[in-house]
Amino acid sequence: MLARIAHELYWLGRNLVRAEFTARVVDGVFQVELQGAAADATPGVVLGWSELLAMLGGLEAGAVRATREEALQQLTLDPAAPASMRAAIERSREGARTVRDVISADMWEAINTSALTLRGDGGGGWLAPGGPYLSCQYVKERVALISGLAERTMLRDEAKAFLDAGSYMESADMVLRILRVAFPVGDDASASGQALALLQAVGGFQAFRRAVPAPPNARPVARFLMFERAYPDSVAACVDSLHDALEAADASPRNSEPVLRLSRMAADLDFQRRTLPDDAEIGATCEVVQQELERVDKDLAERYFAGAARERRTTVV
Amino acid sequence: MHMTTEASSAPPERAYEPRPSFHDELFEDDGSPRPVAAALLEALKRLGPDGLGDAGHRRDAIFLQQGITFETIGEDGPSRERPFPLDLVPRILSGPEWRTLKQGLAQRIRALNHFVDDVYHGREIVREGIVPWSLIAGRSHFARAVHGIRPPGGVYCHVAGCDLVRDSDGTWKVLEDNVRTPSGISYVLENRVAMARLVPDLFNAYRVRPVDQYPQLLLAALRSVAPSADSEATVVVWTPGPMNSAYFEHAFLARQMGVELVEASDLVVRDEVLYMRTTRGLVRVHAVYRRLDDDFIDPLEFRPDSMLGVPGLVRAYRGGTVAIANAIGTGVADDKAIYHYVPEMIRYYLGEEPLLENVRTYLLTEPEQLEHVLANIDRLVVKPTGESGGKGVLIGPTATDEELAKMAIAVRAHPERWIAQDVVKLSTVPTAGHDGRLEPRHVDLRPFAVFGERIDIVPGGLTRVALEEGSMIVNSSRGGGSKDTWVLEDGEADDRAESQLPDPLPPALPDLRYGGWTGQAQQQQQGRC
Numbered sequence: 010m011l012a013r014i015a016h017e018l019y020w021l022g023r024n025l026v027r028a029e030f031t032a033r034v035v036d037g038v039f040q041v042e043l044q045g046a047a048a049d050a051t052p053g054v055v056l057g058w059s060e061l062l063a064m065l066g067g068l069e070a071g072a073v074r075a076t077r078e079e080a081l082q083q084l085t086l087d088p089a090a091p092a093s094m095r096a097a098i099e100r101s102r103e104g105a106r107t108v109r110d111v112i113s114a115d116m117w118e119a120i121n122t123s124a125l126t127l128r129g130d131g132g133g134g135w136l137a138p139g140g141p142y143l144s145c146q147y148v149k150e151r152v153a154l155i156s157g158l159a160e161r162t163m164l165r166d167e168a169k170a171f172l173d174a175g176s177y178m179e180s181a182d183m184v185l186r187i188l189r190v191a192f193p194v195g196d197d198a199s200a201s202g203q204a205l206a207l208l209q210a211v212g213g214f215q216a217f218r219r220a221v222p223a224p225p226n227a228r229p230v231a232r233f234l235m236f237e238r239a240y241p242d243s244v245a246a247c248v249d250s251l252h253d254a255l256e257a258a259d260a261s262p263r264n265s266e267p268v269l270r271l272s273r274m275a276a277d278l279d280f281q282r283r284t285l286p287d288d289a290e291i292g293a294t295c296e297v298v299q300q301e302l303e304r305v306d307k308d309l310a311e312r313y314f315a316g317a318a319r320e321r322r323t324t325v326v
Numbered sequence: 327m328h329m330t331t332e333a334s335s336a337p338p339e340r341a342y343e344p345r346p347s348f349h350d351e352l353f354e355d356d357g358s359p360r361p362v363a364a365a366l367l368e369a370l371k372r373l374g375p376d377g378l379g380d381a382g383h384r385r386d387a388i389f390l391q392q393g394i395t396f397e398t399i400g401e402d403g404p405s406r407e408r409p410f411p412l413d414l415v416p417r418i419l420s421g422p423e424w425r426t427l428k429q430g431l432a433q434r435i436r437a438l439n440h441f442v443d444d445v446y447h448g449r450e451i452v453r454e455g456i457v458p459w460s461l462i463a464g465r466s467h468f469a470r471a472v473h474g475i476r477p478p479g480g481v482y483c484h485v486a487g488c489d490l491v492r493d494s495d496g497t498w499k500v501l502e503d504n505v506r507t508p509s510g511i512s513y514v515l516e517n518r519v520a521m522a523r524l525v526p527d528l529f530n531a532y533r534v535r536p537v538d539q540y541p542q543l544l545l546a547a548l549r550s551v552a553p554s555a556d557s558e559a560t561v562v563v564w565t566p567g568p569m570n571s572a573y574f575e576h577a578f579l580a581r582q583m584g585v586e587l588v589e590a591s592d593l594v595v596r597d598e599v600l601y602m603r604t605t606r607g608l609v610r611v612h613a614v615y616r617r618l619d620d621d622f623i624d625p626l627e628f629r630p631d632s633m634l635g636v637p638g639l640v641r642a643y644r645g646g647t648v649a650i651a652n653a654i655g656t657g658v659a660d661d662k663a664i665y666h667y668v669p670e671m672i673r674y675y676l677g678e679e680p681l682l683e684n685v686r687t688y689l690l691t692e693p694e695q696l697e698h699v700l701a702n703i704d705r706l707v708v709k710p711t712g713e714s715g716g717k718g719v720l721i722g723p724t725a726t727d728e729e730l731a732k733m734a735i736a737v738r739a740h741p742e743r744w745i746a747q748d749v750v751k752l753s754t755v756p757t758a759g760h761d762g763r764l765e766p767r768h769v770d771l772r773p774f775a776v777f778g779e780r781i782d783i784v785p786g787g788l789t790r791v792a793l794e795e796g797s798m799i800v801n802s803s804r805g806g807g808s809k810d811t812w813v814l815e816d817g818e819a820d821d822r823a824e825s826q827l828p829d830p831l832p833p834a835l836p837d838l839r840y841g842g843w844t845g846q847a848q849q850q851q852q853g854r855c
Binding site: 010012013014103106110118167171258260313315 | 390391392393568573577578580581586587588589591592602603604605606
């Protein structure tokens with residue numbers, strides 16, 4: 010397959026997940042903030058608009074704390090703000106237009122209508138959903154629809170593998186960002202703060218409840234998001250899936266640097282999961298994993314995208 | 327409600343008035359339906375203006391959803407995506423009528439192909455004194471770089487589209503040849519799909535010949551000219567990129583043919599062989615269906631500032647390692663100044679009489695004709711020779727005095743850059759307005775031919791329609807729409823699309839374990855016993 014097309018597919022996967030994740034956390038923070046913190050809340054996980062902007066790359070260094078309006082505008086429907094979910098959907102559409110002959114027609118139509126609806130000028134009677142809650146809900150549903158269509162209608166070939174690789178990479182990256190921004194370093198092990206809200210924001214609350222008997226304190230939650238392979242959005246699960254996707258796409262995976270690197274990461278994550286005590290602090294691990302993933306991203310561009318990545322600038326921070 | 331009561335007493339087609347002195351394709355001059363169109367008009371009457379209007383709204387929604395759009399430049403600058411304007415009233419061509427057109431087109435394309443070959447080789451036609459050499463060599467599309475190169479099979483014009491029009495007496499005439507990169511075929515296919523979805527009732531009384539074989543014809547033609555000794559040839563479609571207005575069509579064709587859609591950055595020439603960059607290294611390319619002009623394809627041979635080109639491509643082409651469709655240099659044959667000579671070419675190369683007429687054309691390089699044109703400029707159409715897409719065309723009868731005066735100056739200054747033609751009174755076909763009522767609108771027809779081992783022409787083609795009342799400008803970039811074009815089956819053997827065998831019965835499936843819907847309950851019952 011063409012290197013340029015593989016590159017577009019990879020970024021299509023990333024942009025779609027980026028849009029969905031943004032929608033989820035914006036919705037989560039919106040809920041938390043409306044309710045206000047409980048009076049007896051212990052300091053622990055902090056989840057506010059500034060954290061969100063810091064995480065998604067909309068906050069300039071040294072800026073004052075962001076207000077809700079600013080954050081909502083930057084993260085939801087402003088097409089000019091690169092971190093907004095609408096911008097991510099628009100980028101997906103541009104990407105999908107380029108790879109229209111590779112993805113299925115159903116998928117293209119789903120992506121196209123999503124973008125047109127968010128624009129609100131579809132002309133075909135599509136109304137942009139009103140308010141942050143509905144628009145976040147809309148984006149979540151549409152991305153679920155699009156990925157469902159990808160599963161059901163795309164040939165499981167290289168193209169699908171690169172699309173998947175992009176989405177796993179983005180998922181892992183997003184979870185790592187949230188872990189590094191929202192989880193405090195070095196406080197006491199039983200602090201909970203807004204850990205529960207955060208779980209809800211990333212959509213893992215029920216999964217956590219079913220998988221982990223511990224109370225939703227900061228550390229078990231962090232551990233769950235990092236190591237729980239049975240939870241599809243955890244870093245460990247994403248690394249595994251990313252590894253599998255690239256292995257499938259590569260003609261000679263045993264000589265492929267990104268595949269080898271991912272395989273080492275997966276083993277390392279598993280090792281840590283088994284050896285670290287339950288309430289260990291994992292901030293440092295997050296940092297290392299994130300740096301490793303960045304290297305994988307560079308390897309990918311070198312090995313598969315024929316330098317296409319070098320010429321293009323990417324708007325995603 | 328009011329509409330229907332009116333319709334029952336007075337049929338809506340009575341409100342339809344064919345424009346006097348123009349040929350209407352569905353109605354006779356006296357306003358009665360032509361025999362071939364009677365059933366269609368009956369079905370339209372049943373649908374009514376409201377039904378037609380509703381279907382129009384559904385059409386726009388579906389086209390937007392599928393991204394079947396084109397971009398228009400708004401008055402404020404930035405382009406806007408609009409659904410491709412398909413008119414829901416089809417145009418009908420009878421079987422015999424189409425057969426004549428088809429033969430005429432094939433003849434014309436064969437002659438044009440001979441002409442291209444001749445221009446870059448022996449130049450017999452010049453020596454015979456039929457076409458002046460200065461005229462050929464002076465064309466901007468004349469490509470010196472490909473002199474002496476003969477592509478596989480001697481085919482240059484793999485894909486051709488001629489613009490046909492119908493004059494006031496109903497005769498077909500060729501208005502323009504297009505043997506560079508004619509576009510519009512994707513709309514022909516999409517229009518048919520959309521029509522079958524939106525207004526299936528219109529098809530009831532007709533057997534319409536299918537059009538969807540085009541991509542396979544094109545792929546077969548490209549494969550047949552590809553210089554590959556071993557396995558299947560690698561064919562690609564080369565697009566200038568997503569910003570191109572016809573990008574939809576490029577992607578459509580690549581998808582339908584199941585081949586890669588490449589941009590210049592994907593292609594590279596090494597040692598006179600063309601490759602594409604893939605995730606697994608370089609892969610050789612045998613045939614390129616390119617959708618950009620000669621000027622841009624190779625910065626080493628043509629425009630050095632082209633960012634869309636592949637350096638070294640012409641060298642690979644000359645080396646015979648890659649087929650390019652259409653061949654480089656074909657633009658010399660569809661130049662508007664060359665158009666005048668096409669009937670002569672047919673006589674000279676094929677020894678046949680042309681089956682399709684040209685529109686009367688005046689060459690402004692001849693002083694006598696120039697004077698005649700300048701004296702009658704308000705009654706003629708003046709066109710620039712090297713342009714396409716209706717750019718720079720002046721239609722005398724509708725132009726202002728100022729425009730006419732300006733044109734006269736331009737023509738006098740550079741007579742070789744212009745030609746003049748008689749105004750053709752384009753035929754009309756009923757077309758649904760915003761309210762679903764039928765009005766006569768002018769149309770042309772662009773059939774698409776594929777030249778591989780033989781010439782295949784898709785039944786019908788793209789009918790373009792001017793949506794403004796009285797307008798004769800049908801280009802979609804300037805407010806034109808399109809119509810589905812029906813070529814009817816007439817029982818001739820080579821026209822039949824389906825076999826005459828009775829429908830086969832599906833096999834019965836008595837050995838299935840869970841025959842019906844209730845599989846789960848059946849399984850539970852079986853588990854119990």
